[in-house]
Amino acid sequence: MSETYETQSSCGDSCSSCQASCSSRSKEKDDFREPLNPYSKVKKVIGIVSGKGGVGKSFVTSYLSVLLNREGFHTAILDADITGPSIPKAFGIHSKAQGNELGIFPAISKKGVKIMSVNLLLETEDTPVIWRGPVIAGTVKQFWSDVLWDDVDYMFVDMPPGTGDVPLTVFQSLPVDGVIIVTSPQELVSMIVSKAVNMAEAMNIPILGIVENYSYLECGNCGEKISVFGTSHVEETAEKYHLPVLGRIPIHPSIAEAVDKEQIEELNGPWLFDAADALKAMLGEKKGESKKSFLRIAIPTDGNNNVFGHFGKAAEFTLYEIKDNELVGKAILSAAGEGHGKTVEMMKREKINVVICGGIGMEAMEGLMTGGILVIPGTSGDADVAAAAYLDGSLQENGGKATCVCQDGEHEHKEGSCDCH
Template structure:
């Protein structure tokens, strides 16, 4: 008998301890993941999926990104629904995407959410995408690897319905940390959820929970919840698959009005509290560990030449320094557009700034920062790097002319004093 036959005849069907090479040995699982752009940083990738279309995946993707962004995290949306892109319009974004030799720049919403969609690349917004599956799948991969995502805490991926090429590409090519399944109240919801659950499990992707859209209509007079599409089956379906229900979204004119007005960032509703909590927990321990390990973000208004800009409220840019145990780990530019101290304070809160080092600053702006838990160190001048280093060394002295009581206007500066709020 041949050596091969003897080896196979004595095989105990356990490849884990066998050193022989034969056709029955299971091959190592191939890694199909695409590399992230080297200039990007994405911490968590969340897929929004469903077994069928028309259940509101794009709305949930958009609104969850808004809600998590309000919690102070940096969010982004990768619109993988290539043939039915609708997300840019909900945010009022109509310009075309730009780029350079490093990659493609995503569009940025009013509140700082980064968005990439095929609609930002088409000649016109109503140009149909008549592409075959491999081209569509390739586009999704490019959105991951060719786009400059910068620093993203949560990326939400809006996937097309079903279990076809694009969902498979996303699961295989992106490091998906979890999916949220979107359903509606109809009887067939169990079958819809089953398709999404089975695909996620087959791809070894965690399922965070279920969100039911079109859950009910609330009477404007008495507050009664009317089940327009019949009795909800989401609880029994969730129990069947041992999944939490992360929210029930009602049928309400407020949602349609916000989307139609291209102002989803202005929408306010209490329907997704559980979903937000579940998502925050994914980064909660990581963020707390970072804070416990001496992580600090310092912002300095600068003039384009790395010098401290004299007006806090009028600065068009801020240089952001990130330190870990007093070691510089990042330095970037924040665009504040000189929109005034109110908008700038909101940006400081959104960016989770710990310290602001500045030149002149009005009392109202200083109080706004301090009330937000941000330490203010006014009176700085000259090179921003030097000022930050002096602060860390404990040698940055505050100027007696750091603040002023003026209410704006066109009066001139006097030896670095501030003439704005």
């Protein structure tokens, strides 16, 4: 034990980036990582952690996902704070999670952030989670392996406070690319950060930096910054561990108002721009540079611009080309009703990102998802309305049902509906 600490203190850096041979590397470490759902694609996993509760991890998690989503990145939140889930409310999500044989579908916010939280599975939002540690840890693993995380650039994991079962489960079970430590200005911040740093280093997880919440209160008259919780110690703590300070979040009425009104996606503030730039650098994006958002949405239609009731028997598909959330092109793709297999291949060939449909066979759905295509079945009505509803995030809540999947691809459907749940 002492030899390990001595080695770490001499190198002064995370083991994950250290090439030295020491006692901590002398034994093969078991790989406890859970497999990602085969229909999911997640590029980067970022843990939001703290040594204590009440410092604003959930806000930092939510707002970082919002900031990167605005710049065209596909973001998601895995709410690992099982006993204190608060993420869905901040986004105004109150519907229940749905799924089928392929897995669980995450909720999607109005702006497109994908979210999975235990509150989406409970009978009521105020139902207490009275579970023992192993059950909670198992739930976190299922959120990773059973949920269909479609094409995610950044997944943020909102951790519970401390260094207990759930943070350990996340670090061991998920391929975490880095953590951001959230703290507050009190003098005990050094000890709190130390716990988080030591755990991350013990698990060989890179630490991206520190975010200080409740940093100051700005006077509305003179602009003076008042240190409500005392003088900040974040700079000296960051220097001690050779970490950057990625943001200072003030006590600001707009933050509380946005969360209370369930409108965090409408919040505007520069407090986490540096943190967002640090994360973009992980995917090779330049500072201040946005990822252009371009989508191709295909909807089977009946010749009158209504959603056709069966994916595999559709004679045509209406193609919508979306750039930066605006329609830039619309065309008709001829499918000739040739069946699921050829239609799936056409979707792949045309580089379709999203298929919105009525009924669809399980084999066809698997084929599309294997090709990285998001499928939203159970939709009816005007195709233009369905496409617009997908873009504003209301389709799955008000129209598409993730459970509308046909077990038998050959039977008939009612027009615009599916009778075979």
